[in-house]
Amino acid sequence: MSSPETAPELPGYEHLYSGKVRDLYAPLDERGRARTDRLLLVASDRISAYDHILSTPIPDKGAVLTQLSLWWFEQLADLVPHHVVSTDVPAEVAGRAVEVERLTMLPVECVARAYLTGGGLGEYRATGAVSGITLPEGLEDGSRLPEPIFTPSTKAPQGEHDEPIPFAEVEAEIGPVLAERVRELTVAILARGNEIATERGIILADTKVEFGLRGFMGETGPLGLREHGEDCEIVLGDEVLTPDSSRFWPAEGWQPGRAQPSYDKQYVRDWLTSPASGWDKASDEPPPPLPDDVVEQTRARYVEAYERLTGRAFGG
Known part of the structure; x- marks a missing residue:
């Protein structure tokens, strides 16, 4: 093992x-x-x-x-x-x-969606909305949204689930000025990503980004962020538009109403929840080791995403 x-x-x-x-x-x-x-x-x-x-x-x-x-x-x-x-x-x-x-990272997961799938789809089916944003009726798995939306979530400790939150909660956490700026930036990053990816035959369904503040001198609680963060420069941190933080779909295979083929780790998720793995997601048991073919196929998807997007050969 x-x-x-x-x-x-x-x-x-x-x-x-x-x-x-x-x-x-x-x-x-x-x-x-x-x-x-x-x-x-x-x-x-x-x-x-x-x-x-x-x-x-x-x-x-x-x-x-x-x-x-x-x-x-x-x-x-x-x-x-x-x-x-x-x-x-x-x-x-x-x-x-x-x-x-080294930045002061904002305590919010900034997520933008251009297509409906994953956790957003489950929330939509239950409530007709995602993170408090009401969406049109009749959307399916893989449906393109009328326009990209900002669907933030909590930044949970490791081992716990991030939970979707409405925009008002982001405003309460980091102040209305910073909240509006990160909303605009997150949606702009997704839109720019799709402009570039679409030219290369890839759909960017959704993405998660993290922002930090440059030169922040206050306490990191809501009051400190409101009082001292609004004048700071927002900086993009962590990773951006990768198969770990985003969903990439081959444009030629896009068909709403079903799960889409993907370049991200959805391939691993699908195997884990298949009968082949023998694993119960609802249990407290850790997932089983991945078989060699799943490892090879997952690596191939990551590398293909890199090469199609950048136009460069991956050298390892």
Whole structure:
């Protein structure tokens, strides 16, 4: 059985945290102290699904996510600044790590949808709305929305579910000025992503992005964000428009009314919930290891998404 990839020890860096997919380090200064202005962000080959870190990694996944994010940061540079400072990183993590500016991250998951599927579809079927936004009747799995919508969610601790929230709750959490700015930016990123992806035969159904504040000096609670955050520059952090944070569909296969073929980790989700896996999503049991063919097909989808979007051959 494979085991989840662990964070490597990197001379000159202090390991701070490991999330589902990424490992965070602080560069050490000349006195051996952790710097407070920079982070090393390392994308592992771990893959998560249904709030579980799977025991089987996907080879080259971390490099695909990192290289694709770097490409997208360039395409979005006129919309919003990003957090990357340098790609000069330790050899052990070359190609899958970036040095980034340390920001005050906003405590909201910023999600935009251009098509209806996934959790948004379930919410729509139950209520006729997504994150408090009423949608037209008769929409199906894969339906294109009249216009992209902002459907934020909570930023839950690891192992817990993000929950959709209405825009009013975002305003209460970070203040109306910041809330409006991140709504506009999230929808603009999705729209720009679709402009570019559509030319390459790919539909960008939805995406999740994270923003931070540059130069924030206050407390990170709602009052502090209202009082001190509204004048700060918003910066795009984490990753952007990757198969882990977004749903990519081949345009030629799009057909509303069913689940769409995809370039993202939906392939893994589908196997986990199929009879072949023998796993009950509602149980407390961890998911089983992925079989070799699922690993190979998932890697192939990530690489194909990178190559179709960027026009570059993936070198690993």
